Amino acid sequence: MAAGNTDTGTPMIQVESLSKTYRDGFQALKQVELTIRRGEIFALLGPNGAGKTTLISVICGLVNATSGSVKVDGFDNQTEYRQARERIGLVPQELTNEAFTTVWDTVSFSRGLFGKPKDPRHIENVLRALTLWDKRDNRLLELSGGMKRRVLIAKALSHNPQVLFLDEPTAGVDVELRREMWEVVRGLRDQGVTIILTTHYIEEAEEMADRIGVIRRGELVLVEDKATLMQQLGRKELTLHLSAPLEAIPAALSGHELSLAEEGHALVYTYDVAHQQEGSGIAGLLADLEATGIRVKDLHTRQSSLEDIFVDLVRESA
Numbered sequence: 001m002a003a004g005n006t007d008t009g010t011p012m013i014q015v016e017s018l019s020k021t022y023r024d025g026f027q028a029l030k031q032v033e034l035t036i037r038r039g040e041i042f043a044l045l046g047p048n049g050a051g052k053t054t055l056i057s058v059i060c061g062l063v064n065a066t067s068g069s070v071k072v073d074g075f076d077n078q079t080e081y082r083q084a085r086e087r088i089g090l091v092p093q094e095l096t097n098e099a100f101t102t103v104w105d106t107v108s109f110s111r112g113l114f115g116k117p118k119d120p121r122h123i124e125n126v127l128r129a130l131t132l133w134d135k136r137d138n139r140l141l142e143l144s145g146g147m148k149r150r151v152l153i154a155k156a157l158s159h160n161p162q163v164l165f166l167d168e169p170t171a172g173v174d175v176e177l178r179r180e181m182w183e184v185v186r187g188l189r190d191q192g193v194t195i196i197l198t199t200h201y202i203e204e205a206e207e208m209a210d211r212i213g214v215i216r217r218g219e220l221v222l223v224e225d226k227a228t229l230m231q232q233l234g235r236k237e238l239t240l241h242l243s244a245p246l247e248a249i250p251a252a253l254s255g256h257e258l259s260l261a262e263e264g265h266a267l268v269y270t271y272d273v274a275h276q277q278e279g280s281g282i283a284g285l286l287a288d289l290e291a292t293g294i295r296v297k298d299l300h301t302r303q304s305s306l307e308d309i310f311v312d313l314v315r316e317s318a
């Protein structure tokens, strides 16, 4: 479904040193650097007011940057606005004032807004891909919530964009509809559309994204492959509460990834859940502890989650 440049060498989106200060003096974006790869699903996570919508609006050319640049498929979104903009589909959160229009008409009209010639076959493909074909003659007011959301996506795809922005695609929808939206988005990615979505839901990023960016107070504080993040999350922490405090970690335990906590009253052991082998890991540690005569009173484990990382990052701003 994606049209145009298939040169994989050019990033889909290239954002450089992007800053935005609103007229009232509020700086909503600070020196943002971001590259979106062709064909990926990128999730932009951040708390309320972090700057997600501002970043999307600047990339889409709806809000002017104060400094920095944005390239879409190699086209500057200021000096080559038309080429840049026509590559972008933007899915807003709500449908506005079109209750009496049919699905077919509203999607066809959206294409017209881009000055593109009529292309009934493309509209048909889009409607079929979003399982809206049977509803093409229905008026929007006759559709369910899920169908309306799909109409928003169909409108955004009507002019063959290569990259689709979804602003909070599942905000305020029930679990079933959320799953349906995820399926739709994955289907689009499989057809070659690059997807950027903003979300408050860590679960959504975890489920959908190839890469995750976290924005906080206008700064992009983390951009990482989800797989890498998940690997980090596969690490567990075992805290051993000691009968007697230690001043330092004995040399005999240097082979284990340990740190002292609670003023020497606890040892914290960090390990990789996926790589626990016999004779090493916890069993080895416990044997070494016994050999060194260190007595353990109590122990507990915890596993970090994407949510922990997110909460830590966001908390730092407090």
Ligand SMILES: Nc1ncnc2c1ncn2[C@@H]1O[C@H](COP(=O)(O)OP(=O)(O)OP(=O)(O)O)[C@@H](O)[C@H]1O
Binding pocket: 022, 023, 024, 026, 028, 046, 047, 048, 049, 050, 051, 052, 053, 054, 055
């Ligand atoms: N037109 C404007 N003038 C002044 N400040 C603005 C304007 N638009 C947004 N802001 C401020 O910029 C900051 C970022 O807002 P933005 O809408 O980008 O955040 P967001 O991450 O999308 O938040 P949410 O998740 O609540 O939608 C906020 O503090 C907001 O109040």
